[in-house]
Amino acid sequence: MTANKLLTRNGDRIAVVSGLRTPFAKQATAYHGVPALDLGKMVVGEMLQRAELDPKEIQQVVYGQVVQMPEAPNIAREIVLGTGMDVRTDAYSVSRACATSFQSTANIVESMMAGHIDVGIAGGADSSSVLPIGVTKKLARALVDLNKARTFGQRWNILKKLRIADLAPQPPAVAEYSTGLSMGQTAEQMAKTHNISREDQDAMAHRSHTLATKAWEAGLMKDEVMTAHPEPFKEFIEMDNTIRTNSTADGYAKLRPVFDRKHGSVTAANSTALTDGASAVLLMTESKAKALGYEPLGYIRSFGFSAIDVWEDMLMGPSYSTPIALERAGMNLADLDLIEMHEAFAAQALANMKMFESKKFAEEKLGRSHAIGEIDMSKFNVNGGSLAYGHPFAATGTRLITQTINELRRRGGGVGLTTACAAGGLGAAMIVEVDG
Numbered sequence: 001m002t003a004n005k006l007l008t009r010n011g012d013r014i015a016v017v018s019g020l021r022t023p024f025a026k027q028a029t030a031y032h033g034v035p036a037l038d039l040g041k042m043v044v045g046e047m048l049q050r051a052e053l054d055p056k057e058i059q060q061v062v063y064g065q066v067v068q069m070p071e072a073p074n075i076a077r078e079i080v081l082g083t084g085m086d087v088r089t090d091a092y093s094v095s096r097a098c099a100t101s102f103q104s105t106a107n108i109v110e111s112m113m114a115g116h117i118d119v120g121i122a123g124g125a126d127s128s129s130v131l132p133i134g135v136t137k138k139l140a141r142a143l144v145d146l147n148k149a150r151t152f153g154q155r156w157n158i159l160k161k162l163r164i165a166d167l168a169p170q171p172p173a174v175a176e177y178s179t180g181l182s183m184g185q186t187a188e189q190m191a192k193t194h195n196i197s198r199e200d201q202d203a204m205a206h207r208s209h210t211l212a213t214k215a216w217e218a219g220l221m222k223d224e225v226m227t228a229h230p231e232p233f234k235e236f237i238e239m240d241n242t243i244r245t246n247s248t249a250d251g252y253a254k255l256r257p258v259f260d261r262k263h264g265s266v267t268a269a270n271s272t273a274l275t276d277g278a279s280a281v282l283l284m285t286e287s288k289a290k291a292l293g294y295e296p297l298g299y300i301r302s303f304g305f306s307a308i309d310v311w312e313d314m315l316m317g318p319s320y321s322t323p324i325a326l327e328r329a330g331m332n333l334a335d336l337d338l339i340e341m342h343e344a345f346a347a348q349a350l351a352n353m354k355m356f357e358s359k360k361f362a363e364e365k366l367g368r369s370h371a372i373g374e375i376d377m378s379k380f381n382v383n384g385g386s387l388a389y390g391h392p393f394a395a396t397g398t399r400l401i402t403q404t405i406n407e408l409r410r411r412g413g414g415v416g417l418t419t420a421c422a423a424g425g426l427g428a429a430m431i432v433e434v435d436g
Ligand SMILES: CC(=O)SCCNC(=O)CCNC(=O)[C@H](O)C(C)(C)COP(=O)(O)OP(=O)(O)OC[C@H]1O[C@@H](n2cnc3c(N)ncnc32)[C@H](O)[C@@H]1OP(=O)(O)O
Pocket: 098, 174, 183, 184, 205, 209, 244, 247, 251, 252, 255, 258, 267, 268, 269, 270, 271, 272, 273, 274, 315, 344, 345, 391, 421, 422, 423
């Protein structure tokens, strides 16, 4: 029972007591004008209310957002202050690109393992609609110099050096800082290197939308997705508007590639949309959960993070992090009942799936004698993935954790892998379990 599990010093497992998210929405739609912080407060506030937990029980909040709000750099602390928690609740923010809420969850787990806390909240939120739109480097420099200038002549000397182009606003790019390549260009690179066909990418996207539609229709999302009522409080948002409920296989072929217009295969339909949303999990040590009268939904069994080069195959994180998490759990891929992989792009997910079954990859890149294993599609993203739900960067990790645990519960228990790639060549994998 105790072997290969994450345990506290008292032998407690780390329990997921609750998990919730907002409906996810495409950029500039339902949450236009709603900052990530408000989305985060919305989901954490609602989760506390549903759990009927005295907010004063929360000892630590670790939260994250990938696209930062300069006016509120510590989103976790703002969530504490904005949701009625004790002002003395510790809170800090983390960033691990698209794996941010895997990281915030890992931080709470580690605090529990160290014996520092026994109740904490982890999660992440992002808005692609409320962005810190900046100015060019030349204009930024001129503005600083203008602030220091004392005379009209000095001011004029600064201003006359500016050109019209220097005044253009600079939105943040979804690109890798050190290579300058966008995530879409990286997916395109991976599609070419691993011979991922356009047809296979489109089929994966169609599968994702179809399964997500079925999941919503069957009412599977109702416990884990709240109804949102964002400012200006005109409408309620009940469902992800990212999902194409009328997805048809032939609708995909018509689209032109976006990131390599001439020779590419990555389109708007086989990429995740730019998305707004938030998610969170409430974690407790097993004995604290029981003492407070909670029946845990599931447990965190193991996790692992990985890092590789950013120039080639940068979004291959699942293929590197999964063997680490499996080894720490004392398991093989075949022991898993579910495999939930973040679908950043169909090409990226398919390239990872290929590498899972490649002995050559295992030998050359992982230093292992055998492949990670072949993915059984009946266990893979069974209720659809990020291609359908979208990807509010920091929110995807805790979406995956909650979705996987809930599906394991519907199946009467078991063990599931959640895994994601992230910018910077990072990878995250977390194994969750539900008692049978
Ligand atoms: C580690 C990581 O996770 S890395 C990933 C990080 N995330 C990203 O990089 C985000 C990637 N995505 C993007 O940048 C954007 O979504 C893009 C550039 C791919 C597309 O953006 P947009 O052009 O604004 O997408 P939009 O939603 O308008 O779709 C474009 C067209 O495709 C169509 N389309 C989209 N999905 C589908 C589909 N499933 N089936 C059929 N048509 C579709 C739309 O209807 C639209 O058609 P229209 O022009 O006739 O209206």
